[in-house]
Amino acid sequence: MVDQIDPSRRNSASARGSNRGRLVEALRRQGPLPRVELARSTGLSFPAVSGLTSRLIAEELLCETAASSWSDDTDEGDSDGLNGRRRGRPAVLLTLNPEFGRIIAVSLRMNLIETLIADFSGSSLAQSRLEIATRALDAGALCDLVIAQIDAMLEATATPRHRLLGIGIALQGIVNGDTGRHLWSPALSVTDIDLVKPVRQAFGAQVVMANDAVAVALALAAAEPSLAQGLAATIMVGHGVGMGVVVDGEARWGAGAGSEIGHIKLGSNGPQCRCGQRGCIEAHLADYALYRDARTFLDLPPAAAQQPSEAQMALLRERARGGDPRLEHVFQQAGRALAEAVAATISVLRPHHVILAGPGLQAFDMMRRAYEERLEQAVLPWLLKSTAIYLRPSESAAIVEGMIRRTLGVVDRTRMEATE
Amino acid sequence: MVDQIDPSRRNSASARGSNRGRLVEALRRQGPLPRVELARSTGLSFPAVSGLTSRLIAEELLCETAASSWSDDTDEGDSDGLNGRRRGRPAVLLTLNPEFGRIIAVSLRMNLIETLIADFSGSSLAQSRLEIATRALDAGALCDLVIAQIDAMLEATATPRHRLLGIGIALQGIVNGDTGRHLWSPALSVTDIDLVKPVRQAFGAQVVMANDAVAVALALAAAEPSLAQGLAATIMVGHGVGMGVVVDGEARWGAGAGSEIGHIKLGSNGPQCRCGQRGCIEAHLADYALYRDARTFLDLPPAAAQQPSEAQMALLRERARGGDPRLEHVFQQAGRALAEAVAATISVLRPHHVILAGPGLQAFDMMRRAYEERLEQAVLPWLLKSTAIYLRPSESAAIVEGMIRRTLGVVDRTRMEATE
DNA sequence: CTATTAATTTCACTTCTTGAATTTAAAGAG
DNA sequence: CTCTTTAAATTCAAGAAGTGAAATTAATAG
The missing domain is CATH 1.10.10.10 (Winged helix-like DNA-binding domain superfamily/Winged helix DNA-binding domain)
Structure with a gap:
């Protein structure tokens, strides 16, 4: 055997x-x-x-x-049968060893900072959720806030500082894969800040920065072994539209930088995107775009900072399912935009797997028809046939979980190099 | 020191x-x-x-x-000065050792089969060019033809068969990176053929199949050390529009499969593309598209098999430079399509370098204005700033040269694994 | 002709890995 | 309850590959 x-x-x-x-x-x-x-x-x-x-x-x-x-269930029909003890x-x-050390992951999103602490084996020990107007923060305040959140986590789990092996920060927005510097984020009004260095100095631990879509992609790859083989592209639809690429279960490509697929343009004169340009996929598909468009003809409560809450998006979906043809049209347009995102991903990247994830997918039923119709026109049939597309409207916890994995990977690697 | x-x-x-x-x-x-x-x-x-x-x-x-x-000129100002002998x-x-063995690269393109034989150090020994109606070939004839070309090369350079270490086949079209199977090519009427196996059986050597854009990308990376660092995406414009990705000087990403960037759609109702769909970037930008569009209002000689020759394309450029506003418009549209290709590449891939290559770039002067204008609208300024774009209207020899490099890389690797 | 310099090579030693054989901990048979 | 069987884990001697320090070699400089 x-x-x-x-x-x-x-x-x-x-x-x-x-x-x-x-x-x-x-x-x-x-x-x-x-x-x-x-x-x-x-x-x-x-x-x-x-x-x-x-x-x-x-x-x-x-x-x-x-x-x-322990029994090897992936093997050929070994017909071991009894899961219990074999001979020998x-x-x-x-x-x-879970006690070897701990890892903290922080997810920075629009008006929300989530923090999670896990042991060395990757199981979660505690987490927190801080709702705060992130766009009101300046560079210093943001940095202090992140450090405070990490401190609180250490305290809550009685983790001595020297036991903290690594810190991962997942950011919705553009991250420079080489330097880990954050270039731009819809959740923040400040740009081009180096969060990595101050946090590293504060705790003396590895700090890894990555795009949130990359983190989700890693979490999904960890959860489903089949996605951990070959090139998997995870498209995240929610407050924005991003993409993370995972090769053979690891973020070894671009090292944490997500794709800005949400800012591919569908036409030279499309709707206004918050990036400042026009016609971006995101401006047809992201939460804020759907809500904004709906409000032009529907009576909906205003969104704080142009960012609809989960409840508001749920309300929007409910109204759409109620049968308003104007809303239906909005979601159909979103479906086409999603198809274009998938099409561009497949055409450029030729991945083995494409995963559609994020809260925005909760409205996928209303986008489906337009999405499928457009996808078929937009991708070469040969390519479409050789790509598996999955739907995973994952919950937000995936971000911190994935970030834990990413950070653990980095920690493992540097530790091995150092100890060797 | x-x-x-x-x-x-x-x-x-x-x-x-x-x-x-x-x-x-x-x-x-x-x-x-x-x-x-x-x-x-x-x-x-x-x-x-x-x-x-x-x-x-x-x-x-x-x-x-x-x-x-030998003097280390890349180092810090060592001021060695005299290039000649130092002390010691x-x-x-x-x-x-060039004599260690030989490598053959074959480039299959529209109506053209180029073959080149090189020694183990990578310098070319001989090459041939066969013009033939490639679309008239069936699977068997194609295979025989390729084998005959390789045989001719071996004979011309008096290379005994056991000295042939590897064979690289570059194909314009879609190649499956995992299996090396060719799925589709504009140069051929047959699809989904396995050229690798019969050629390997005929010569008993490694056979590597790759997309031609990948081959050019490798040749460029080999020629310019700066391109051999980080992620470089080479967009090839010519008979079609393709892209090859090279990471740190090697085609380790997708292993020879090019991106089908030429078949990203610019709108749901654009011009007819030879892939069967509509609105593809290629249908605005490739040679055949430009020539076809020009012929709708200009008196130009018909292109054989819808594929204009180099001379015909040169004529077209000449006419356009003569100041025909309708032709100018065609090239401007091509410039916009090129910009969209670059934009999609940057948005999805976030490469360090983008290289524009291929014969189609000979008309870049006429596309430039529209290209630049559109590019600025189509890519996030942050991303555009962090990507270096190069223009390399490389000659066709780059394909076989790059393919030699790719094949040598594979040969090196398998040899090392075997000998170890 | 000798000193100086820098590229290789030699040497003794360490670390890591391997195949074969051995030990160990359980299940099953009598 | 003891003995056999089975499979996991370890021990052991041998071998491969790498390293630092010292020696060797082939030039130039004086």
Whole structure:
């Protein structure tokens, strides 16, 4: 059963990082595994895994869990049948030691700052939600606020500072993948701020900045193994329209910078977008655009800072489902815009998977017809056929979860490089 | 001077492939280098480089060249001044041994099959050009033709078959990056053919298939070191409109599959594209589209198979420069289409570099104004500012040259994995 | 002809990995 | 309750690859 290992993977030098890193990566990706399985999935020999893991356990990075009934359910019809104990020495599951350290993720969005703290194995310990007028903040206030939120999290979970391994900040907007500098965000009135440096100085931990769509893309890839293979593009529809790309389950492409797919233009004279230009996909599809358009002919409460709340968007959907033909038309237009976004993504990127996510998808039923019709006209049939499109109107928690994953990935990598 | 090497790169396991592979890669990328410099640029120690290179020399993969005046001109103002001999033992330059083997690249385009044979160091030995009605070929005839061309090349250069290390086939059209299967090409009437397998069986060598835009992108990255850093997107304008992406000088993204950027739609009711849909960027910008549109109001000779020749396109440009306002309008529209292609690329991909290449760019002077005007409206200013756009109306030779590079890269890698 | 300089190579040592054999912890059979 | 079987994990000796320090080599400078 444990057949010969693919020799091409046996290079003493291969994959990313040292072999220690590969073990950690495999555990991170596939959850608790026994040593045998680790050996198989990393391509290392049993003795190597044994030696490495015992050292990692000594360093408290890993720990053994009570021998549990582990069965390889992904394999060929092994017909093991009984999920319980098989004969032979039972496998000892190895886990990333949750106590090794903690990670904090912060999501900065329109009028909302969410914070989550997780242990080293990635399970959440606590989270908070702060509603605040984000556009009223200047650079200093924003920075202080983020630091205060992180501090509060540390305190709430009695985490000593030296246990904090990394901090991830997910931002709705444009992030420079190289520097981590934030260039622009609809949630903020300030631009081109470096949040990374002050936060790093305040806590002495790794700070990773990324686009929120990238974070969601990672969370989805982590939740569905099939999405973690090949190139997956996640299009986020909500307050804005963004996209994150994940290659083989990791954000190794563009390193946290999302695509500004929402600002592709559908025509030279379309509706006004808040980016200052006209005809952007976002200006047809994002929450604020739908609400704004609806208010031109419907009696709806004004949105604070042009940003409709969840409740207001729910109201809008309800009215549309009530059968107002003008509203129907608005959502149809949004469906076409969504189709164009998908079309551009497929044409340029040629991904294996396209995932439509975000709260904006809650109205997908009303966009569907126009979306499908337009998509068929807008993408080469060969390409469309070879791309799988998924619908995941994910909840907002996905952002912080994904950001935890992204930060853990970075932390793992730098730690392995340093310890080697 | 040879200061301490960055310790983070010293992992016994790092980067791609074994350390042997890294040496070959460095030589391939940076040309002849002395051992000292190899050690520095790979992060390996002198003894390691010494040992590895001596083995590689024994295997005839590398060879030493006559000690030459090598000076590190990229460094800080070392003010070495005299390019000639410095004191001390002179550095011995190492090169990839040209005699190690040979590589053939084939470019399949509309009515044209170009073939080139190069030695292991990448310098061209011979090439041929076959003009033939490619759309008249069926699958078998095409395959036989390609094999015959390769055979002719081997014979012309007296290359024994076992010396042929790899064959690269660049195709104008859609290539599946995973399987190398060709899905569709404007140059062919047949679709979904597997050229890779029969050619591999005929010669027993690696066969690599790629999109022609990818090949050009690689050739450009090889020619200009600045383009070999970060994400570079090369948009090819000519018989069609395609795009190739190169990351850090290699086609490691999508592995040879070009983007179908030419088939992004500019409106739901644009001109007819040969892909069968309407309003594609290509239908405004490609040679055939310009020529077709011009013929609706100008007296021009008909194009064979709807595909204008180079001479016909030259004539068209000449007429346009003569001042026909209708033709000017056609080229302006093309300029706008080009701007939209660039805009979509930047918005989705966020590349560091965008390169505009291909014969279609010879008319760029007439497109420029409309192009620039539209580009500014169509891309977020922040993004536009952070992207460098280059103009390289490269000659067709770039396709085969780039394909040689791509194939060499694949050959290097598999060889290193096998030998390790 | 000798000192100086810089590129390689040699050498002794360390680290990591591997195949084979061994040990260990459970299930099943008698 | 003991013995056999099975599969996981570890031990062991051997080997591969890398490293720092020191030696060697091939030039130039004086």
